[in-house]
Amino acid sequence: MPTSESNASERRVYGGRSAAERGDERRRRLVDAALELFGTKGFSATSIEQLCSAANVSTRSFYEDIGSREKLLIALVEDLTSKATQSALDALAETQGEAMPVRMSRAFRAYLAVTCRDRRSARVCYVEVVGVSQVVEEWRKGWRERIAAVVVYEADSAVERGEAKSREYRLFAVAVIGAVNSLAQELALADESAEAAVTLDDICDEITHLAVAGLTV
Incomplete structure (x- = not known):
């Protein structure tokens, strides 16, 4: 029995x-x-x-x-952004000793290649996740803090190498994250059939120019 x-x-x-x-x-x-x-x-x-x-x-x-749908959205975006962050960190590790613009470009491209791998992921990560609820906004705040810490660390490392000016870089990090989000939204919402469609190369180049200028000017 x-x-x-x-x-x-x-x-x-x-x-x-x-x-x-x-x-x-x-x-x-x-x-x-x-x-x-x-x-x-x-x-x-x-x-x-x-x-x-x-x-x-x-x-x-x-x-x-x-x-809940909100928790599912967070789980999805957490999965994508965690993989993207690791890809960016791997790119930084692989470019140790390279000039700062090269490192920045590789890292941004590695991150965006994951979050913007297709129109669906770009829309989810940069459009649909915005303004959903207080729960999702709290998650986004935590995500920004984690990414900002990586940007500040890299900026401080550039200072130590003599490639950037010595200053407080927290607001710079917030500005870079905002630029990434805004430009990625352009990519997510762009008309692919348009003659001058926004590409991943376009936004990577713009973000790199912005970041390098913010570190050196």
Whole structure:
């Protein structure tokens, strides 16, 4: 006769996967669905039911695994920006000893190559995430602080190398982040069929010029 312990074990493991593994898979499908729907229809125009249908999960699982559309949006943008930040840090590590403009250009390009890898990700990271709710704005504030710390560190390192003037760089970092956001919005909302369409190269060049000027003037 099965024991309560064996029944609990069966509930935990199904199809060779634990409950935690199945939950992780559902969350991954929901994040993928969010990228597609938030990145094409928009956050406000996407319902929980549409997300669940696209991800092939129940609404009950949605609330258990995610909790709300806002939390799903944060999970998606956190995933993209974390990968982008790591890519930028890798680019900086690979360009140790290079001139500051080279390092800046590589780092910005590495970051934006992830967040702007297609129109969906660019729209999610730079358009749909803005002004959603207080919860999302608190997340964005934390994200800005983390990115600003990286920019300040690189600016201070440039000072030590004699490539930048010695001064307080916190507001500079905030300005750079604002420029990245604004220019990336231009890319996300640009008409791809236009003759003078904005490109990733365009915004990387502009941000690099701005950053280098702010460090040296």
